[in-house]
Amino acid sequence: MSKQKVESILSQLDSSPTPRHLVAYLTAKLLQANFVDYSNQEIQNSQSGFIARAGSLVAWKNGKQTSKNGFRIVGAHTDSPGLRIKPNPDGRRFGFNTLQVEIYGSPLLNSWLDRDLGIAGHVVLKSGAIKLFRSVASVARISQLAVHLDREVNERGLILDKHLHLSPAWSSAQKAPSFLTWVAQQTKCTIRDIVQIDAQLFDTHNAAVVGADSSFIASGRLDNQASCWAAISALLESRSGAATQVVALFDHEEVGSESATGAAGPLLEHSLEQIAAVQGISRTGFLETLSNSSCISADNAHAVHHNYPERHDLSHGPIINQGPALKLNSNQRYATSSTSAAMFISACSKAKVKHQVFVSRNNMPCGSTIGPITATRLGIDTVDVGVPQLSMHSAREVCGVNDLISLQLALKAYLN
Numbered sequence: 176m177s178k179q180k181v182e183s184i185l186s187q188l189d190s191s192p193t194p195r196h197l198v199a200y201l202t203a204k205l206l207q208a209n210f211v212d213y214s215n216q217e218i219q220n221s222q223s224g225f226i227a228r229a230g231s232l233v234a235w236k237n238g239k240q241t242s243k244n245g246f247r248i249v250g251a252h253t254d255s256p257g258l259r260i261k262p263n264p265d266g267r268r269f270g271f272n273t274l275q276v277e278i279y280g281s282p283l284l285n286s287w288l289d290r291d292l293g294i295a296g297h298v299v300l301k302s303g304a305i306k307l308f309r310s311v312a313s314v315a316r317i318s319q320l321a322v323h324l325d326r327e328v329n330e331r332g333l334i335l336d337k338h339l340h341l342s343p344a345w346s347s348a349q350k351a352p353s354f355l356t357w358v359a360q361q362t363k364c365t366i367r368d369i370v371q372i373d374a375q376l377f378d379t380h381n382a383a384v385v386g387a388d389s390s391f392i393a394s395g396r397l398d399n400q401a402s403c404w405a406a407i408s409a410l411l412e413s414r415s416g417a418a419t420q421v422v423a424l425f426d427h428e429e430v431g432s433e434s435a436t437g438a439a440g441p442l443l444e445h446s447l448e449q450i451a452a453v454q455g456i457s458r459t460g461f462l463e464t465l466s467n468s469s470c471i472s473a474d475n476a477h478a479v480h481h482n483y484p485e486r487h488d489l490s491h492g493p494i495i496n497q498g499p500a501l502k503l504n505s506n507q508r509y510a511t512s513s514t515s516a517a518m519f520i521s522a523c524s525k526a527k528v529k530h531q532v533f534v535s536r537n538n539m540p541c542g543s544t545i546g547p548i549t550a551t552r553l554g555i556d557t558v559d560v561g562v563p564q565l566s567m568h569s570a571r572e573v574c575g576v577n578d579l580i581s582l583q584l585a586l587k588a589y590l591n
């Protein structure tokens with residue numbers, strides 16, 4: 176069973192170099208399970224459905240008594256920090272054809288060096304159609320300066336100029352095709368048909384189980400595609416019940432969530448309102464329903480790093496493979512309240528999995544998640560939780576197999 180789950184995690188990670196690829200992968204799974212696609216049609220009272228909007232997705236299973244039992248929502252984000260290709264990317268320098276990139280979010284820049292990189296994204300065509308693409312092979316590389324030319328690098332640390340030092344080289348031919356020509360070949364479109372390109376780099380190294388005891392998963396985008404896997408697979412496996420079960424996956428968390436499809440946008444609120452309306456719940460009934468609802472916001476947490484224990488509050492630092500972390504911050508960087516924490520703890524005990532707590536050091540500000548944003552927008556009691564991981568925002572991160580499976584079981588127990 177857990178072997179199957181691990182395979183399904185790896186397959187999702189390898190299929191999803193961008194948020195839109197992730198949404199395409201997950202909606203295919205939902206369609207297989209007879210969820211109805213309401214992305215381009217009015218919602219009807221079917222048993223289950225989904226709305227996909229660019230790199231974001233809301234999926235649900237209708238409850239039998241939603242007005243009384245509310246919505247049970249699991250939220251996560253689909254985007255990860257990285258390097259996006261700029262609109263006029265082509266350059267030629269000292270024998271290399273290069274691409275210009277823009278930094279998205281806050282990646283660990285060094286982690287993008289000396290990797291075999293692919294390019295993935297989508298094009299918008301004249302017809303308005305959108306076509307996804309990804310390079311099959313590795314096509315680009317950002318090379319680090321040799322130690323002989325940067326003698327103090329191991330003492331002083333690596334310093335990268337964000338504008339000058341991150342351009343990948345992607346060929347050396349004298350008359351190489353432009354980026355646009357290459358994308359046209361990848362998408363089997365003509366240059367004239369392509370109106371806009373949205374592309375980013377990704378590490379072509381597949382996700383893998385690592386460790387002498389096979390207890391870790393290493394991959395790009397674990398933050399936060401690991402939580403997306405746990406959320407959607409929990410929804411697919413859960414039985415429908417009294418409450419309406421909802422999974423909301425948002426793009427643009429890494430850049431503040433303020434966008435049409437981000438957690439600060441109207442996507443979830445509008446979806447819930449429509450789901451309630453087709454269940455015959457009035458506007459006032461809907462507002463009442465929100466007060467009976469709850470939300471688990473799942474986003475990875477910092478596991479205690481074996482080489483840097485001083486960076487953690489060791490009484491409140493999650494240890495890898497000892498269970499998902501409940502994230503607390505009394506300054507409301509996390510949405511967890513006493514009651515929502517109790518709700519998650521009871522879901523963990525129902526699922527028979529362990530949990531841990533995360534509170535950051537007082538002299539080290541913690542990150543934030545979509546939790547406080549959805550809680551603020553909808554007034555729903557929300558808990559922030561997440562799988563402990565290392566190398567957060569690296570091009571290749573690592574988390575524990577047991578933690579991820581435990582999170583999935585806890586989310587399923589909560590939805591049920």
Ligand code: ZN
Binds near residue numbers: 252398399428474475
């Ligand atoms: Zn995250």
